[in-house]
Amino acid sequence: MPGIEGMKVEDAPARTKLRVLFVEDDPADVDLASCALQRSGIDPEYDVADSAESFTAHVQKSTYDVVLADYNLPSWNGMATVEILQREGLDIPVVLVSGALGETRAVECIKQGAADYVLKDHLLRLPDAIRRAVREKKLREDHRRLLEDLARSNRDLEQFAYVASHDLQEPLRMVAAYTQLLAERYQGKLDENADKYIHYAVDGATRMQRLVQDLLAFSRVGRRAAERRKVDCSVVLATALQNLQTAIEESGARIEHGDLPTVTAEGAELMQLFQNLVGNAIKFRGSDPPRIRVTAEKAGREWIFSVADNGLGIAPEHAEMIFVIFKRLHTRSEYPGNGIGLSICKKIVEQQGGRIWVESVPGQGATFRFSLPTKIRDAERNVS
Amino acid sequence: MTVGPEVLLVDDSAADLDLTREGLRRSRQPFQVSVVMDGADAISFLRKQGKHAQAPEPDLIVLDLNLPRKDGREVLSELKKDLRLNRIPVVIFTTSQANSDVNQSYAQGANCYVTKPGNFPEYAAAVQSMADFWLSLAILPRKEMQ
Numbered sequence: 001m002p003g004i005e006g007m008k009v010e011d012a013p014a015r016t017k018l019r020v021l022f023v024e025d026d027p028a029d030v031d032l033a034s035c036a037l038q039r040s041g042i043d044p045e046y047d048v049a050d051s052a053e054s055f056t057a058h059v060q061k062s063t064y065d066v067v068l069a070d071y072n073l074p075s076w077n078g079m080a081t082v083e084i085l086q087r088e089g090l091d092i093p094v095v096l097v098s099g100a101l102g103e104t105r106a107v108e109c110i111k112q113g114a115a116d117y118v119l120k121d122h123l124l125r126l127p128d129a130i131r132r133a134v135r136e137k138k139l140r141e142d143h144r145r146l147l148e149d150l151a152r153s154n155r156d157l158e159q160f161a162y163v164a165s166h167d168l169q170e171p172l173r174m175v176a177a178y179t180q181l182l183a184e185r186y187q188g189k190l191d192e193n194a195d196k197y198i199h200y201a202v203d204g205a206t207r208m209q210r211l212v213q214d215l216l217a218f219s220r221v222g223r224r225a226a227e228r229r230k231v232d233c234s235v236v237l238a239t240a241l242q243n244l245q246t247a248i249e250e251s252g253a254r255i256e257h258g259d260l261p262t263v264t265a266e267g268a269e270l271m272q273l274f275q276n277l278v279g280n281a282i283k284f285r286g287s288d289p290p291r292i293r294v295t296a297e298k299a300g301r302e303w304i305f306s307v308a309d310n311g312l313g314i315a316p317e318h319a320e321m322i323f324v325i326f327k328r329l330h331t332r333s334e335y336p337g338n339g340i341g342l343s344i345c346k347k348i349v350e351q352q353g354g355r356i357w358v359e360s361v362p363g364q365g366a367t368f369r370f371s372l373p374t375k376i377r378d379a380e381r382n383v384s
Numbered sequence: 385m386t387v388g389p390e391v392l393l394v395d396d397s398a399a400d401l402d403l404t405r406e407g408l409r410r411s412r413q414p415f416q417v418s419v420v421m422d423g424a425d426a427i428s429f430l431r432k433q434g435k436h437a438q439a440p441e442p443d444l445i446v447l448d449l450n451l452p453r454k455d456g457r458e459v460l461s462e463l464k465k466d467l468r469l470n471r472i473p474v475v476i477f478t479t480s481q482a483n484s485d486v487n488q489s490y491a492q493g494a495n496c497y498v499t500k501p502g503n504f505p506e507y508a509a510a511v512q513s514m515a516d517f518w519l520s521l522a523i524l525p526r527k528e529m530q
Binding site: 169170172173174176177178180181184206209 | 399403406479500502503504505507
């Protein structure tokens with residue numbers, strides 16, 4: 001096998017080209033570092049900056065894979081490069097190259113954002129330090145890109161659901177209205193089959209309208225995040241119970257609640273959340289009249305709300321599934337509904353930075369719990 | 385010559401116009417219906433311009449908001465600024481349920497705002513009660529003798 005003299009082919013490392021920006025006032029030090037890199041298979045294409053001004057000019061003009069900065073320069077400090085890069089919004093790893101740095105200071109530099117540090121009398125370690133810093137930067141970039149892609153695809157999907165459900169309403173209204181008009185005008189004037197077919201069409205169109213409306217309600221959750229303000233949960237619950245009055249009276253439900261806190265939320269969504277949970281507790285009742293208790297307690301930085309009932313309960317294997325959109329555990333004839341209520345609850349809670357879950361023993365009722373942060377997140381507070 | 389009040393329907397959907405006519409038919413009052421299918425045409429009709437030179441002056445305008453050529457919102461604002469037309473009651477009849485549309489319409493002088501119901505029985509009932517109220521119960525502005 002032909003090979004380079006004295007070296008087996010498979011040992012020859014693939015050569016890597018790297019764009020390097022040296023922050024250094026001593027050309028001899030640049031040469032030394034550059035040699036150390038070449039010996040380990042890195043061909044640096046480099047520029048040298050000897051002041052904060054020339055460093056800024058270089059990073060604004062060109063792109064670099066890594067910055068190798070001397071920590072002890074007479075006019076400025078190598079760590080200033082980290083600040084400049086952050087200010088410029090550039091993610092270029094900085095490896096500090098210095099004489100004795102001292103452990104405390106070295107740790108401090110890494111904390112402030114330097115990728116690594118290498119002692120000048122230990123330059124053998126430099127290539128590996130650079131390779132690692134470059135690899136980590138690539139991982140960071142991949143990670144960021146993935147997150148951006150995910151966020152964008154989520155936004156697109158939400159927008160799609162919103163536009164689709166919104167724009168489907170119009171043509172659907174036509175189908176529903178005209179099948180109903182047909183039913184009204186030609187009922188009993190055609191044959192039996194015609195009556196049945198028209199009934200199927202009316203029923204299908206009506207159900208689809210309901211679905212599309214629910215989907216629209218689902219995709220609207222969180223679109224009014226700007227309208228969050230302090231709301232008193234006992235007032236919100238009272239409104240929800242008012243909306244449920246017919247169901248409460250018909251079922252003979254008894255609903256009590258403990259002290260409920262004031263939270264920062266979008267009031268209409270919070271109302272929907274209580275209404276859906278209490279409404280479900282009434283709907284999925286057992287043979288006894290529903291007894292429902294709404295409470296809240298503080299746990300660390302969260303409020304944990306509970307809506308406990310004495311209804312049918314939910315088998316543990318269904319505890320997660322019930323929050324998925326359009327999932328139903330019962331046939332439509334047993335319990336009406338589209339399986340969208342709890343998914344709306346989940347979306348409302350998660351939009352406000354909380355979680356929702358259920359605890360239940362089948363036959364002994366269910367307790368739905370959700371958490372809401374006691375304080376809005378810092379980022380949001382700064383905006384307001 | 386004509387029997388009963390004049391109603392002008394402004395809507396770009398032929399299907400909705402048929403539903404509205406169906407609802408009007410169920411009303412007890414006799415009346416005349418004219419139809420225009422875009423906003424610009426509505427303005428020409430009301431101002432008796434061009435092909436509408438012989439157009440009757442409506443007693444009630446039923447106006448959709450989303451219209452081609454000239455939006456229903458513009459039509460409303462234009463005719464409420466017109467000293468000759470601003471007395472004619474305008475019923476906004478649209479699918480939009482947006483608060484902004486409701487509030488803006490009233491602010492611009494709409495006399496009533498009704499959303500088109502999603503099913504036929506309710507749609508017909510809405511049109512019927514609209515006609516019963518505006519064409520029978522309410523006293524409409526008196527037209528000058530021509």
